[in-house]
Amino acid sequence: MCEFTAKEGDLDLRFTPSPTAAEGMEGHATVAARRGAGYQAELSLSADVGPLRLRGRADGFDATRGRLEEVKTYRGEFDAIPANHRALHWAQLKVYGALLCRQQGLAQIELALVYFHVDKQTETTLVEVHGADALEAFLALQVQRFADWAAQEQAHRGARDAALQALAFPHGGFRRGQRMLAENVYRAAVRGRCLLAQAPTGIGKTVGTLFPLLKAAPGQRIDKLFFLTAKGSGRQLALDSLSMMARADGAGPLRVIEITARDKACEHPDKACHGDSCPLARGFYDRLPAARAAAVQAPGPLPREALRAVAAAHAVCPYYLAQELVRWADVVVADYNHFFDGSALLHALTAQQGWRVGLLVDEAHNLVDRARSMYTAELDQATLQAVRREATGLPKRALNKLHKAWAALAAAQPADYSALAQVPDDIATALQQAIAAIAEQLAEQPEGIASALLNFFFDATHFARLLESFGDHSLFDVTRSTGGGSALAKPGSVLCVRNLVPAPFLAPRFAAAHTSTLFSATLTPTNFYTDLLGLPADTVAVDVESPFEARQLSIQVARHISTRWQHRDASLGPIAELIGRQYAQRPGNYLAFFSSFDYLQRAAALLAERHPEVPHWLQARGMAAAERDGFLARFEEGGAGVGFAVLGGQFGEGIDLPGSRLIGAFIATLGLPPLNETNERMRERMAARFGKAQGYDYTYLYPGLQKVVQAAGRVIRTPSDEGVIHLIDDRFARPEVKRLLPGWWAAPLR
Numbered sequence: 103m104c105e106f107t108a109k110e111g112d113l114d115l116r117f118t119p120s121p122t123a124a125e126g127m128e129g130h131a132t133v134a135a136r137r138g139a140g141y142q143a144e145l146s147l148s149a150d151v152g153p154l155r156l157r158g159r160a161d162g163f164d165a166t167r168g169r170l171e172e173v174k175t176y177r178g179e180f181d182a183i184p185a186n187h188r189a190l191h192w193a194q195l196k197v198y199g200a201l202l203c204r205q206q207g208l209a210q211i212e213l214a215l216v217y218f219h220v221d222k223q224t225e226t227t228l229v230e231v232h233g234a235d236a237l238e239a240f241l242a243l244q245v246q247r248f249a250d251w252a253a254q255e256q257a258h259r260g261a262r263d264a265a266l267q268a269l270a271f272p273h274g275g276f277r278r279g280q281r282m283l284a285e286n287v288y289r290a291a292v293r294g295r296c297l298l299a300q301a302p303t304g305i306g307k308t309v310g311t312l313f314p315l316l317k318a319a320p321g322q323r324i325d326k327l328f329f330l331t332a333k334g335s336g337r338q339l340a341l342d343s344l345s346m347m348a349r350a351d352g353a354g355p356l357r358v359i360e361i362t363a364r365d366k367a368c369e370h371p372d373k374a375c376h377g378d379s380c381p382l383a384r385g386f387y388d389r390l391p392a393a394r395a396a397a398v399q400a401p402g403p404l405p406r407e408a409l410r411a412v413a414a415a416h417a418v419c420p421y422y423l424a425q426e427l428v429r430w431a432d433v434v435v436a437d438y439n440h441f442f443d444g445s446a447l448l449h450a451l452t453a454q455q456g457w458r459v460g461l462l463v464d465e466a467h468n469l470v471d472r473a474r475s476m477y478t479a480e481l482d483q484a485t486l487q488a489v490r491r492e493a494t495g496l497p498k499r500a501l502n503k504l505h506k507a508w509a510a511l512a513a514a515q516p517a518d519y520s521a522l523a524q525v526p527d528d529i530a531t532a533l534q535q536a537i538a539a540i541a542e543q544l545a546e547q548p549e550g551i552a553s554a555l556l557n558f559f560f561d562a563t564h565f566a567r568l569l570e571s572f573g574d575h576s577l578f579d580v581t582r583s584t585g586g587g588s589a590l591a592k593p594g595s596v597l598c599v600r601n602l603v604p605a606p607f608l609a610p611r612f613a614a615a616h617t618s619t620l621f622s623a624t625l626t627p628t629n630f631y632t633d634l635l636g637l638p639a640d641t642v643a644v645d646v647e648s649p650f651e652a653r654q655l656s657i658q659v660a661r662h663i664s665t666r667w668q669h670r671d672a673s674l675g676p677i678a679e680l681i682g683r684q685y686a687q688r689p690g691n692y693l694a695f696f697s698s699f700d701y702l703q704r705a706a707a708l709l710a711e712r713h714p715e716v717p718h719w720l721q722a723r724g725m726a727a728a729e730r731d732g733f734l735a736r737f738e739e740g741g742a743g744v745g746f747a748v749l750g751g752q753f754g755e756g757i758d759l760p761g762s763r764l765i766g767a768f769i770a771t772l773g774l775p776p777l778n779e780t781n782e783r784m785r786e787r788m789a790a791r792f793g794k795a796q797g798y799d800y801t802y803l804y805p806g807l808q809k810v811v812q813a814a815g816r817v818i819r820t821p822s823d824e825g826v827i828h829l830i831d832d833r834f835a836r837p838e839v840k841r842l843l844p845g846w847w848a849a850p851l852r
């Protein structure tokens with residue numbers, strides 16, 4: 103209750119080294135053991151106050167001295183304990199004091215906050231004496247604040263549920279396929295199941311999933327709906343759909359917020375998140391209640407810009423305001439990592455608050471790679487070298503030891519890339535010792551530590567955490583670089599905990615949700631996604647019918663061309679001829695996809711030479727937003743030319759070029775990931791975990807074909823579009839490849 107009602111002062115996210123849970127418990131036991139006879143540890147207190155029943159356990163009561171104690175463990179400097187933490191500790195102790203005065207009829211009481219240093223085993227005690235009346239008034243104020251909020255939340259929930267029950271589908275009727283999708287999402291929510299829905303582009307998946315889950319929320323007592331996306335464009339679509347529903351019907355009371363990354367929301371990127379540095383952190387909790395009230399009363403969804411305006415009006419940080427508002431929101435629109443990564447806020451709050459949540463995972467085929475990167479960490483020897491040179495004292499000695507163990511490990515590897523079956527003990531131990539040594543220095547001089555060392559500390563901590571959960575879902579690999587003979591590049595190595603199968607990390611996340619729907623145009627085959635994402639055993643898979651007809655799309659397989667690595671040179675001529683011929687037959691806008699920039703550039707150069715009449719433009723490496731827009735702007739209505747792009751890159755999915763803006767695509771290669779040491783180790787691991795046949799398919803074939811189908815999906819966007827797709831490689835005619843292509847595609851493939 104106090105955490106909610108009594109927070110005040112600055113936001114302070116300075117790093118403070120905190121004791122572990124075990125150290126905390128030990129510290130409490132040590133303090134209790136030091137007290138004399140008659141000291142009551144763990145004193146239970148309870149009372150009915152207004153509409154609330156309060157229960158808690160004070161750390162100790164010395165009846166002889168009339169002193170009630172609350173013990174807090176810490177490490178580092180006493181003065182570094184943030185003031186807002188201390189304010190909360192006092193609030194908690196005052197509430198206990200009020201309850202004890204009630205219980206024992208005391209007129210006044212001595213309250214003692216005991217701060218116990220877990221390393222030095224010393225106590226710093228702050229004492230205040232309070233009268234029962236003052237404590238009772240303090241208690242009444244906290245209860246009042248909490249009860250007001252609870253009543254308001256209850257009223258909101260009632261209004262929200264009534265509005266959702268009355269909510270009508272925002273468009274006149276469902277599109278073909280959309281109804282089937284919506285019914286399956288609703289059914290999954292009612293049964294508390296996970297749904298894997300493959301649904302083609304163009305049926306309106308965002309509304310087709312949001313609407314049924316919102317409708318199911320009142321009956322299923324769903325507290326919150328999390329719409330999770332891989333990209334910002336998906337978030338915008340969801341927010342637009344929610345705005346439309348709010349406008350079109352009675353979903354007005356629905357509270358919708360967007361959560362963004364800190365670097366996108368921060369107003370003072372040059373400052374740190376505490377009151378001494380950032381003006382929006384100073385007094386944050388004092389201004390938060392008014393900012394929160396304004397936010398929850400705002401009509402319609404609160405996307406990033408709207409939240410920014412509310413935050414600016416109340417001079418609070420927009421990033422942390424959004425985090426605070428999660429507790430108030432009915433729908434949160436956010437990136438995947440806010441629910442799935444190791445320290446995800448939405449998941450942590452769901453577990454802590456016991457919320458019943460519904461998940462919608464947009465473009466879910468991206469989750470495999472995104473989750474792998476969430477549970478992968480790298481450490482670079484060059485960084486270690488740099489920080490160890492600057493470090494002093496205990497950290498320097500520990501980092502030297504780590505350097506020695508690391509150098510020996512790298513030297514012992516038979517090749518420049520090695521994947522190890524186990525994490526070497528001496529590396530794990532040396533890393534832990536380095537982390538502990540830096541933590542100790544941080545505790546003693548939090549401001550005086552170099553930022554490079556601090557960054558290394560955070561990276562090393564993340565790395566060590568993944569080492570603790572290391573298993574056959576991940577690789578531990580060492581990549582040695584010789585410096586390439588350059589005078590500037592230093593020889594060194596990179597250590598990586600590389601996640602291959604995110605399932606063990608994601609399974610508890612899906613289990614924490616009442617219902618989840620993962621949807622995308624490419625979720626074939628089902629077992630690839632259920633195995634890698636750790637979906638529950640009773641997950642339902644559905645393949646939603648396409649709104650498009652086979653006659654809209656002509657599929658041509660160029661069986662006379664091989665795009666295998668060794669045949670690349672020979673493939674360039676036939677590919678240029680194919681593009682030239684198709685363009686002459688039907689001039690218009692085309693996309694041509696290749697597996698690499700090199701392949702793309704060579705194919706484009708040959709096309710220019712042999713068919714100078716065909717206008718063309720190329721994707722370049724690392725295109726900025728303006729360049730990306732420029733590339734897409736060339737696909738004009740009624741225009742003609744060929745845009746060359748990389749398969750699996752920024753133009754391979756998520757772009758919408760309806761009508762004559764795009765009338766065809768050429769797809770050279772099967773998009774298979776490159777054959778290299780890492781992928782080969784992945785193949786072995788997949789075979790060992792999921793079966794021999796799955797080794798190749800899970801590593802190469804399925805990820806490759808998923809990119810092909812996504813790229814091909816750019817051509818037909820509406821029921822009136824017509825187009826052609828050239829699949830350039832003889833392997834597209836193989837049965838095991840054909841079965842991975844969309845069922846509605848034209849007959850020549852069957």
Ligand code: SF4
Nearest residue numbers: 368369370375380419
């Ligand atoms: S504005 Fe930026 S620096 Fe300031 S508290 Fe917010 S995130 Fe931190």
